[in-house]
Amino acid sequence: MLGVIILGNNSAVPAFDRHPTSQLLTMPNRKFLIDCGEGTQIQLIRYKIRRSRISHIFISHLHGDHYFGLAGLLNSFSLLGRQQELHVSGPAGLQEILEMQFRAAHTEMAYPLYFHTIRQAGYLMTVDDVEISCFKTDHRIECYGFVFREKKNPRSIDPEAVKKHNIQYSWFETLQQGKDYKAPDGSIIRNELLTFEAPKGKTYAFCADTKYDESFIPDIKDADMIYHETTYLENFRDQAVKRFHSTSKQAALIAQKAHVKKLLIGHFSSRYDELDDFQKEAREIFPNTDLALEGVCYRMP
Template sequence: MFGVTILGNNSALPVFDRHPTAQIVTLNDQLLLIDCGEGTQMQLSQYKIRRSKINHIFISHLHGDHYFGLPGLINSYGLMSREADLHIYAPSALQQILNLQFEAANTKLPFTLHFHSLPAEGIIVEEDKFSVTCFPVQHRIDCWGFLIKEKNKPRKIDKNKITQYNIPVTAFDKIKMGEDIITNEGETIKNELLTLPGKTPKSYAYCADTLYQENIASHFQNATMVYHETTYLKDLEERAALRFHSTTVQAGKIAKLANCEKLLIGHFSSKYEKLDEFLIETKEVFANTQLAIEGVTFLV
């Protein structure tokens, strides 16, 4: 499973029961948290998400609506006697803020918190099954986008070829490991002849908050799904630019430029109660668009 669960889809001012930015990326049994607005720990409970499975937290930038829920989440991990290491990737000033908060509360965490300062070059997480890359987007303050990529999936045994070459079951493990097979007759059969390509690895890009900037698309060319902020509808393009935000149409253009399959839009301004228009406008530019509705999981 590779999916994105929305915990908060609103811009800075929480209204209409919409929360500030936070989302969970599920990669099989691992959860990644991207941004952590105020109330994220309550949203995790609300949607019954197992917070103990989160080992990596990514904070795009230090506007409060993207990280004010982080100190509370970390504290709660402490109270729940978490033992596993926790990795935080965020602009460096956050480390000082957290340290001051821990110091003021005389907090001793029962687990190790690894703070990784952004900016960082290229790949910031490298795991067996996925990697995370960070890239700059353009906002009023330093802000980062993230690209989560599955690694190449193993090739699958081709049953037809197994029959054709009369390969015994005992050799299957070797084939799965990518090895060539030597038959009883001493003939070498290349692994590629016995297998089919694995599933295409998928990828998910996250861009919020950001001004409309065509060159960011180069960082996630051909990503399966991209989340791009749409703080405003298209008629407020000027206001969006002034505030270093984007519109519906602009998000659609970025998804198109990056040649993505799917687009997820969010970070809606608190001036809008209804969101229908966001979907309509974005779809005019990029048909395969979905609204980032809280509590919903979108498959990458």
């Protein structure tokens, strides 16, 4: 897991050249698209991102600013001659809406398109070495956050050491799993003399749209990086509560309590032209906070 590219960081009504929610989680060989607000395909072109690398799309909820760009993107994939399969996960209703639009246009997708309807919190799927699960957030309609967790990599073989001890290739998988080597003469060589520890897998969590909600802290605990919405500043806390959104301070509190390493904040209300105050407010509580700015790739810490 390399990082997250922000495509849209605004709340529902686009403003100040900020766009509705969308971001890309990048891995060496593929990309996951998280939410797909109106204009996402245009943002992908603007930032010269290879669309064909997107293999999975995850939609948090059915407010338009999180998925109105999806039908257009799926269409364009087809018109551009995409052939590899695409997986779309989202709440109940999403598949019906898209299929109704495709029927009206007499559109047949040129590539295999698979829908996965999310019906409850929990495990979703594993793609390569990334396990994806979802959790419920406290929003006006059914809404899910997503956790992307790289599985702990296997230990890597120390080529010098296995050569020295004349260890056969057939033992390598066992060694990578951390087990000791048992020689034909019955002697034991401890695993850490034969392998290197692999870097720990990274975890990224996208907390979608939500009121301040401690209930999902266990889901995102110790994550390397999270994205949490901050539609308002703390002085608009009442508005935030009323509209099932969060303030910058509240996002920082969640990051702090979940012991994450880094916090990205976004989903800024169109009432704010300048964003500096969001960063300032969040950093007072959680210093390692960055504004999620469009076009920027935030590397996993």
